Amino acid sequence: MIKAFLFDLNGTMIDDMEYHAKAWSDILNNDLNAGLTYDEVKAQMYGKNDELLVRVFGENYFEPQKMQELSIEKERRYQSAYKPNLKLIRGLKEFLEEAKQQGIKLAIGSAAIPFNIDFVLDNLDIRNYFSAIVSADDVAVSKPDPETYLKCAKELGIDPAHCIVFEDAPKGVEAAANAGMNTVVITTMHGIDEFGQYENVVAFIDDYSNSSPSDFM
Numbered sequence: 001m002i003k004a005f006l007f008d009l010n011g012t013m014i015d016d017m018e019y020h021a022k023a024w025s026d027i028l029n030n031d032l033n034a035g036l037t038y039d040e041v042k043a044q045m046y047g048k049n050d051e052l053l054v055r056v057f058g059e060n061y062f063e064p065q066k067m068q069e070l071s072i073e074k075e076r077r078y079q080s081a082y083k084p085n086l087k088l089i090r091g092l093k094e095f096l097e098e099a100k101q102q103g104i105k106l107a108i109g110s111a112a113i114p115f116n117i118d119f120v121l122d123n124l125d126i127r128n129y130f131s132a133i134v135s136a137d138d139v140a141v142s143k144p145d146p147e148t149y150l151k152c153a154k155e156l157g158i159d160p161a162h163c164i165v166f167e168d169a170p171k172g173v174e175a176a177a178n179a180g181m182n183t184v185v186i187t188t189m190h191g192i193d194e195f196g197q198y199e200n201v202v203a204f205i206d207d208y209s210n211s212s213p214s215d216f217m
């Protein structure tokens, strides 16, 4: 029996992954000469910003302070490009409202830093729907490690077996599987064909306009 919905943020609540890809591509290739193709940048976009930098450049390439600066700079570029288009994915507001009315607990489990989570929640004024918010700063290791989603469940006081995750990224679906949770996939940046290996996907949706919370309980 499902008692809680755990939402990934980027690509799942807002359709912004193309803006993350552009900001990362700019930082990695134009500022840091990583020489990655656009598809390679997209494939690296999961987990914390520091984890991404280590995957691309190796351990100890940057001082922690430098990684912090690069992370903030990347999010500044992302926010300034995306802000004019900032909006929830179609049908999500009504979906959240209905879930709240039905007593389903709601949480956000994101690899984003609080700077970005605040940017979304405060500009869209939707913070009040969520009883727990787990960001990059709240976990030792991000997705595909299960820590993010297990921490959401713990903060909500709900058994992981009674949670379902909403995700857009294969590595996020993997994180949910590692946490023992099923997943609803929102096909924003990643197509259905990219999720073939995951047995914990129970549904694919383009947006929330034809769904209601009871479909996933």
Ligand SMILES: O=P(O)(O)OC[C@H]1O[C@@H](O)[C@H](O)[C@@H](O)[C@@H]1O
Pocket: 008, 009, 010, 011, 020, 044, 045, 046, 047, 048, 049, 052, 109, 110, 111, 112, 113, 116, 169
């Ligand atoms: O876990 P979420 O909400 O999908 O966020 C993931 C993204 O968050 C962004 O802030 C990172 O810069 C991206 O690299 C990462 O992919």
